[in-house]
Amino acid sequence: MVHTLTQELVKRGHEVTLFASAGSKTSAKLHSSSPEPLWKSGGDALAWHAIEIEQVVKQSDDFDVIHSHLEFLPWIGGDRFKTPLVTTMHGRLDLPEHRKLLSEFRDWPLVSISNSQRKPVADLNLCWIATVYHGLDLEHMYTLGDGSGGYLAFVSRLAPEKGPALAIKAALKAGMKIVVAGPIHEQDRDYFEAEVKPLAKDSNVEITGELDDSGKNEVIGKAAGFLLPIQWDEPFGLAFIEALATGTPIISCRRGSLPELIEEGRHGFLATSEVELVEACKKVATLDRKECRRWVIERFSPARMAAGYEDVYARLAPTS
Amino acid sequence: MVHTLTQELVKRGHEVTLFASAGSKTSAKLHSSSPEPLWKSGGDALAWHAIEIEQVVKQSDDFDVIHSHLEFLPWIGGDRFKTPLVTTMHGRLDLPEHRKLLSEFRDWPLVSISNSQRKPVADLNLCWIATVYHGLDLEHMYTLGDGSGGYLAFVSRLAPEKGPALAIKAALKAGMKIVVAGPIHEQDRDYFEAEVKPLAKDSNVEITGELDDSGKNEVIGKAAGFLLPIQWDEPFGLAFIEALATGTPIISCRRGSLPELIEEGRHGFLATSEVELVEACKKVATLDRKECRRWVIERFSPARMAAGYEDVYARLAPTS
Numbered sequence: 001m002v003h004t005l006t007q008e009l010v011k012r013g014h015e016v017t018l019f020a021s022a023g024s025k026t027s028a029k030l031h032s033s034s035p036e037p038l039w040k041s042g043g044d045a046l047a048w049h050a051i052e053i054e055q056v057v058k059q060s061d062d063f064d065v066i067h068s069h070l071e072f073l074p075w076i077g078g079d080r081f082k083t084p085l086v087t088t089m090h091g092r093l094d095l096p097e098h099r100k101l102l103s104e105f106r107d108w109p110l111v112s113i114s115n116s117q118r119k120p121v122a123d124l125n126l127c128w129i130a131t132v133y134h135g136l137d138l139e140h141m142y143t144l145g146d147g148s149g150g151y152l153a154f155v156s157r158l159a160p161e162k163g164p165a166l167a168i169k170a171a172l173k174a175g176m177k178i179v180v181a182g183p184i185h186e187q188d189r190d191y192f193e194a195e196v197k198p199l200a201k202d203s204n205v206e207i208t209g210e211l212d213d214s215g216k217n218e219v220i221g222k223a224a225g226f227l228l229p230i231q232w233d234e235p236f237g238l239a240f241i242e243a244l245a246t247g248t249p250i251i252s253c254r255r256g257s258l259p260e261l262i263e264e265g266r267h268g269f270l271a272t273s274e275v276e277l278v279e280a281c282k283k284v285a286t287l288d289r290k291e292c293r294r295w296v297i298e299r300f301s302p303a304r305m306a307a308g309y310e311d312v313y314a315r316l317a318p319t320s
Numbered sequence: 321m322v323h324t325l326t327q328e329l330v331k332r333g334h335e336v337t338l339f340a341s342a343g344s345k346t347s348a349k350l351h352s353s354s355p356e357p358l359w360k361s362g363g364d365a366l367a368w369h370a371i372e373i374e375q376v377v378k379q380s381d382d383f384d385v386i387h388s389h390l391e392f393l394p395w396i397g398g399d400r401f402k403t404p405l406v407t408t409m410h411g412r413l414d415l416p417e418h419r420k421l422l423s424e425f426r427d428w429p430l431v432s433i434s435n436s437q438r439k440p441v442a443d444l445n446l447c448w449i450a451t452v453y454h455g456l457d458l459e460h461m462y463t464l465g466d467g468s469g470g471y472l473a474f475v476s477r478l479a480p481e482k483g484p485a486l487a488i489k490a491a492l493k494a495g496m497k498i499v500v501a502g503p504i505h506e507q508d509r510d511y512f513e514a515e516v517k518p519l520a521k522d523s524n525v526e527i528t529g530e531l532d533d534s535g536k537n538e539v540i541g542k543a544a545g546f547l548l549p550i551q552w553d554e555p556f557g558l559a560f561i562e563a564l565a566t567g568t569p570i571i572s573c574r575r576g577s578l579p580e581l582i583e584e585g586r587h588g589f590l591a592t593s594e595v596e597l598v599e600a601c602k603k604v605a606t607l608d609r610k611e612c613r614r615w616v617i618e619r620f621s622p623a624r625m626a627a628g629y630e631d632v633y634a635r636l637a638p639t640s
Contacts (some may be wrong), residue, residue, distance in 0.1 A: 050424075080400065
């Protein structure tokens with residue numbers, strides 16, 4: 001998301017400095033604090049964040065605005081930043097520490113990635129500047145698929161909060177095939193063995209491993225529907241947008257950001273019960289796949305995201 | 321260590337505010353940011369740290385000196401702290417990010433927990449104020465044992481850097497029994513199965529699970545020697561001090577803080593090869609157990625630690 005935004009901002013004529021690890025591909029000016037990606041280095045990621053924050057503080061005079069994706073960490077720097085700093089909140093906000101955290105740091109301007117993300121802290125008097133939805137770059141990925149496979153696709157981590165067991169049950173009750181693809185993380189291993197694996201005995205269920213990008217495009221693009229019945233309030237859910245970009249309509253639950261991501265009955269169906277999920281599976285193939293993709297291009301383009309953030313920047317740094 | 325220091329400082333007449341989770345036992349004034357210990361809450365520990373740091377910043381005027389054990393995190397706050405802040409570094413300093421971090425934040429006063437801890441960054445021009453060794457409160461724990469079990473004890477995490485496999489091999493070559501006690505963490509499971517477990521077939525090897533405090537005292541106090549041949553440069557090594565407090569001499573490797581923790585030939589032996597380790601096992605029982613305990617009382621008492629920190633505080637806040 002940061003890559004897509006940065007590329008688009010440069011394209012629109014902004015001078016952008018990207019603070020990221022060395023080797024990052026960007027058309028912005030790259031300021032690298034760490035020599036390699038943090039997921040690769042296996043060291044103390046937090047130390048690298050602190051180094052980067054300090055480097056931003058020290059040159060904060062050089063910028064009109066600082067756009068942070070490090071959540072609350074830079075806020076410790078307070079007025080050491082000599083220019084406005086706005087933070088896109090990327091995660092959930094429903095834990096007790098989030099309330100306390102946002103109360104303690106209540107003057108920092110914030111951007112939400114969906115309106116629903118703000119709900120758990122809606123009663124706090126925070127400085128929400130805007131909701132800006134993520135944009136998806138369709139230039140090299142996510143081509144329109146024809147849905148000819150006739151199956152439903154669950155493509156995500158096989159974790160309880162993503163609802164793979166419920167997805168399989170609903171598909172089978174609807175008399176449809178389902179392909180389940182995604183990684184199983186260590187902490188979800190027990191759940192998988194107990195709740196998901198036993199359902200795979202049915203010949204209508206195919207569990208593949210994790211797919212690469214082109215594999216995802218292929219599997220989802222051929223699916224009649226993207227069945228990911230989330231069991232938590234997902235703040236955004238990029239996976240849904242990616243599926244729609246391949247023309248595949250969504251079947252999920254009416255919670256979190258989902259009512260903001262699709263128009264129900266047009267780009268998919270949002271259920272509140274297993275019965276409704278089964279009904280949705282049966283009728284999902286009737287939806288217009290080209291409209292699903294068009295919707296993404298209209299609502300979730302890099303240009304729209306960048307324009308959203310341009311408004312945010314202009315409000316924070318009006319003289320620039 | 322923070323508990324022991326705080327108790328001792330209060331005893332010596334200082335006014336101390338302890339920032340810690342609710343329910344912490346302390347004779348200091350407790351300021352609790354989180355409602356329960358962070359290891360218990362399972363939430364976002366870092367968020368609680370940020371909350372706590374911000375609360376310290378906001379009342380930093382109230383204190384003569386702030387003593388931080390949160391490593392580098394508070395440094396992001398820079399001159400927002402209205403009173404001197406000194407940091408005891410508790411961890412290793414030999415990763416690339418540590419060099420970079422300390423260079424970036426080079427003006428912060430630091431306390432090391434051993435002189436050897438500073439070595440990897442000795443060429444950087446940092447503000448080391450002192451080395452202050454940890455103090456051990458012997459009032460309720462660590463009674464003198466008689467070493468009557470005749471075996472060697474390895475009590476620590478069963479991790480490669482602690483050398484349990486080497487410990488067992490050395491003990492067996494010396495013709496001695498060894499008791500191996502400690503937890504096996506997830507990331508060390510493969511190491512344990514491949515390197516440690518096969519050695520346990522020998523009847524002279526007993527592998528127990530993790531021990532509680534009184535179990536530790538019992539097992540170590542009855543041991544002829546505490547055999548923990550560390551395979552990394554441990555910055556301090558509280559386990560060694562605890563063993564000495566029960567009267568049990570140390571057998572380990574000549575690296576990290578160890579040459580600072582004991583006098584070789586008096587409180588234990590430090591080896592540089594497996595042959596030397598075996599020799600040490602054979603002669604460890606000849607050392608004077610009471611002298612080992614006396615050494616801890618003299619060098620690693622809460623009072624000595626507190627006096628060390630009083631000097632540090634006085635240098636930072638000379639007018640108070």
